[in-house]
Amino acid sequence: MNRRKFLQQVTLWSAGILMVPPVFDIGVKAFGAASSRPDIFVAKGKDIAAMVRQMVDAMGGMARFVNKGDTVVVKPNIGWDRNVDQGANTHPEVVTALATLALEAGAAKVQVFDRTCNEERRCYQNSGIKPALDAMNDRRVVCEYIDDRKFVPVKIKNGRSLKEWPFYRDALAADCYINVPVAKHHGSSGLTLGLKNAMGVIGGPRGRLHMDLGPRIADLNLVIQPDFTLVDATRILLRNGPSGGSLSDVKIMDTLIAGTDPVAVDAYATTLFNLSPEDVRSTVEGFARGLGQMDLSRCNIQVFDT
């Protein structure tokens, strides 16, 4: 089975022609294979736009991921009705920088969305992400609220803890999917990083995933395989995550981490919290499913000071 075939099934299901849910039966992307030595790019500095550009260039430039006329999904964390400084959502400048690069590479449409935890209009507004994207004033950039009609049930063939779950069609159908989580503490999973960010493109009662959260996050990532992950660690929430709320829990890190290997990126981000990759269950489970490398000694880490 290939991606095209899966998307055909999604389309047919959406049109009411296919009665059984689409089955996702695609192996993990080659560059995520645990045997390879994935690159991790780390940028430190204050100029977020320049840092994003530097890292994307280091990964081979946006043209590697985006072809002319593509639909690009930039998926930040907009989960909470918190402002930029409180560190519960992805920094808006990271999002706009990626949208700009995608447009420069010829994207026909850049979609930004997240299924929020608090009321969505407040989250989009207070996070600063919607105002920042609106200020770009470009019709190709679409910052939209989740449309409940677009959830498609997907059978996860290789899922271990999760066999079927509704996914957001636009996330499945995107030509290029860029995962832009914010790094922060999380009450139940320890930390929430790149893999956990897939929770924002699924439907259903998400709370019910928490009974076996780490393995289920990894199973979700069998379906949602981002072209690359860029972790926003400009400021990180050390305690009382994922919702946070107090500036006393926020630490300024001025760091961004990027890479095509979602497990390796998460593994590196863990170290910012003085934890090791094994402490985060979703990283361990992702590694076990072959989603990527969690052993940082087997990664090429490049650090830029911008």
Added chain:
Amino acid sequence: MGSSSPGAGLSQDGDSEKTGASLFRRKIGSQGIKPHLKQVRTGVQLICLGLFLWLFRITDYTGSDTIPWAVNIWFRLDPLVAATVTLATRTIISLLWPSLVVIGLTLVLGRVFCGWVCPLGTLIDLSGRFVKPVKNIRVQLRYIKYVILIVLLVSAVFTVQLVGFFDPISLLVRGMTFSIDPLLHFLVTGGFDWVYLNMPAAVSSLTEPVYDVFRSVLLPYKQGFFFLSVFSFFLLVIIFALELAGRRFWCTNLCPLGGMLALVSKISPFRRLPVRACKDCEMCRTHCPMDAVNDNRHIMTEECNLCMDCLAFCPRGITTFGFTGSKQRTVPDIGRRQVLAAALLGVSLPVLTRTDALSKMPDHGLIRPPGALEETDFLAACVRCGECMKVCINNALQPLFLERGLAPMFTPVLVPRLGYCEFNCTLCTQVCPTRALAPLDPAQKHSFVLGTAYFDKNRCIPFADKKSCIVCEEHCPVHDKAIKFDIMPVQDDQDRVMELKQPYVREDLCIGCGICEHVCPVIGEAAVKVVGKSSIPAALDWY
């Protein structure tokens, strides 16, 4: 429109009342504007209705923490609301000053509010195109509106607030919030969704842009779900169905606001002229929408809503409206015994609501909205206008039915399983017209206690099922978490020891926003529930 015609009319004002012949000339002289006054009135009505509907639509989150427009202005203009709230709370609420404008207007011009401004009146007029009175029925129950008015005011003196049952604006806003708006949204969205989900993409790509226009202009942002949707709908249906028994039936016979303005308008010098209908003509009696002509052919000042229809239908064209010193006045159509009976009822109802066993029952943990006054004061100040429930960003505020007896019906409570109180949102406190919800700034809101959460360990997953969860803790917005957890070693089925996070509530930090109850993944009743503080007097809250 020549400016000469009105001028000509004015020049004859001095002696125009004298004879039929001069009146006839005057009619000719002012032909330019007189027939148009009815259209002017209709125009003003439509503008007011449009304003009402627009304010209703923007009673919502619009991207700003504050609502920039006085969306509650209709309640603040309402003298009946002002009177009952002032009596019931025994305080002057400065927010309600615009009601004095309506009183002043009525003192000078009569019931123009009813005829020109009231959105319910306008809707009733519009419905008259579809609902025609059944012939041969002319029910005259004008006294009932005074009876209702007296009951409301006397009850209010005894601090029982019943205005919401009969205030026209409350009835309308609630009906629209609970039933019309959700109905509209459901029908429109349902149609477009059906096309979207069942038609080829080519078809839905045509309908979706139309849908977007509907969504941005006509529809509320979200589908609303409300208790009492059917009930509120039928209250509105009844008002409009009563048109079968006579035009403006609600306004002439039932509306207590109309009754109040009728009493105020009694001394208004601006009147329909001539003040009596002509001897040999039945047109005024049969055609007046307000049925404002009594058996002695007097035009009842307190019934006339100055709709100016009589300018148009008068066969002789002699009717006009103007200031007059005429001493010929009618008296409100209510007898002394009826006044007494109404007053007695007004005294009885407060007593009866207090001797209802429900008032003795401990509160079942009702969660009042943020900013709510202490329960007794809240019930006195709340006019059941529905604004807070309309604006609630999570559709979390719902109207009470008979759970706490008759008097608190339609008052707002938070139902966390349906929606929680958004931490940073203060919209309900901003739209409350009577300060039953005191305004809160963000910092005050963050610490305002609605209630307290407690766990049911028989249902809570880490306790009952030995599985991890703590979704509640994740969502808790309070710093630094009113829900905390112990990390406990637990033995599983295979006797392996694993660590589980078992939650508990820090009562001193919990504000009772209900997000924990809302997101609790336990099916059915949540394993963490919020109990409102509404009925616990502060002095007794010792633990």
